[in-house]
Amino acid sequence: MSNPEPHNDHDRFLARLSDQLDEIETQEIVRDFDETALSARGFIGKKNIEIKRTMRRQGTDREHLMFEQGVDFERTPPGTRFEDLDIEDYLFLDDVQADALIATREQDEQDSFDAGVNVRKEVEAEKELYFATQRGKALIVDKALCVLPSDVDSSVHVRVATDGMESVADLSPAFGQGKPLSVNTVLGALANAAVVYGIDREAIEEAVDGANQSRSRKKNMVVARATPARPGEDGVVSYTFETSPDTYGFKILPDGRIDYKNTCNIVMAEKGDRLAFLTDPTEGIPGTNVYGEAIAARTGKPAVLTAGQGVTTNGEKKEFYAEMNGSVMINGSVIEVVNTYVVEGDVDYSTGSIDFNGNVIINGTVKEGFEVKADGDIVIGKNAESSRLDAGRDVLVRGGIQGKGKGLVSAGRDVHAGYAQNARVEAQGNVYIENFSINSYIF
DSSP states (O other), X not given: OOOOOOOSHHHHHHHHHHHHHHHHHHHHHHHHOOHHHHHHTTOOSSOOOOOOOOOOOOBOTTTOOEEOTTOOEEEOOTTOOGGGOOGGGGTTSOOBOTTOEEEEEETTOSSOOEEOTXXXXXXETTEXXXXXXXXXXXXXXXXXXXXXXXXXOXXXXXXXXXTSSEEEEEEEOOBTTSOOOOHHHHHHHHHHTTOOSSBOHHHHHHHHHHHHHHTXXXXXXXXXXXXXXXXXXXXXXXXXXXXXXXXOOOEEOTTSOEEGGGOOOOOEEOTTOEEEEEXXXXXXXXXXXXXXXXXXXXXXXXXXXXXXXXXXXXXXSOEEEESSSEEEEEEXXXXXXXXXXXXXXXXXXXXXXXXXXXXXXXXXXXXXXXXXXXXXXXEESSOBOSOEEEESSOEEESSOEEOTXXXXXXXSSOEEEEEEESOEEEESSOEEEEEEEESOEEO
């Protein structure tokens, strides 16, 4: 007893499911019964076994189309354009053959409908007949019946980065009897895109095999890489002393305690000492982009160091020497040897006590317990707490001396201070107190 023909999309879905089950059952019968098993069931000799299945016709409610037996179709989403269709999405549909009748409908139907791409419409006996003009998948696209070709050539779409440093490709395998995808197909596409350098043949072979085996596209596959240019190394200024020491020295007292107040990082130099030398920059190594074009390489920048006061250079100005005894000062790209040492902030644990053979200028305060000794002058921008100041010439404290009965200010010539409080001041010359002196010993 034959099953009724489906006339709507829901019945069509059930019919398709039934056909698939029939096919599975047929395959099971053919697979399960070999010649011995068939003979045991009364089949003697070589005979063709034909299993007849019921063929159904499918119809649509909307267009009133009646598809031929064995013809499968699919309706695309609203607004779909035929040129945007992808055969990969419809491989589950059986093919309709070229010139085969796909579907029919009554000519007097009210709803408009027509033959689309790869479909020919004929009118016969007040019926519209829709024929495939080539092999493919039957699709209803908007208000037209179309056939999406099953035979699709493979394709390769190559893209190159704007900087020419990389090339990627989208690889589409062939479908049906289309031209197959191969490594040569990809190489030809690269040649058409003028990509000639850095081609990764191993990656191409892997991508081609993957696309063909999975029957799916491989997108954004890197198929060529450029060799970037290597910039030259910049010239280097090398100093013969530690410019930024992480740790400072310290003094171990007789009882084993560590006196961090005695730390100091003043860099001293004697006349003739080599202070620094320059290393020349190197040239870069050119690169090559995927077009085979050279990529210029940047040459390294030369090192810059200028000899300031108290410093001289050799003939090539690549080595720097001290012209005098003093402290080494680096100010940007200028190196100097001076007999004045400058402390921008306070004399505290960050600087340690100072012992210098020239002048010492302190823009901050000398904190309690620290010492500043200079063969020349000592100039303090703020105050001197209960500390020890020992100058070979003058001492100038722009703020005041706060001795707390413990500090000592000693000068080989004069002492100048804004005030003195609980201080001990000794000078070979004069002592000048601008404001007041309280509980202080002045000698």
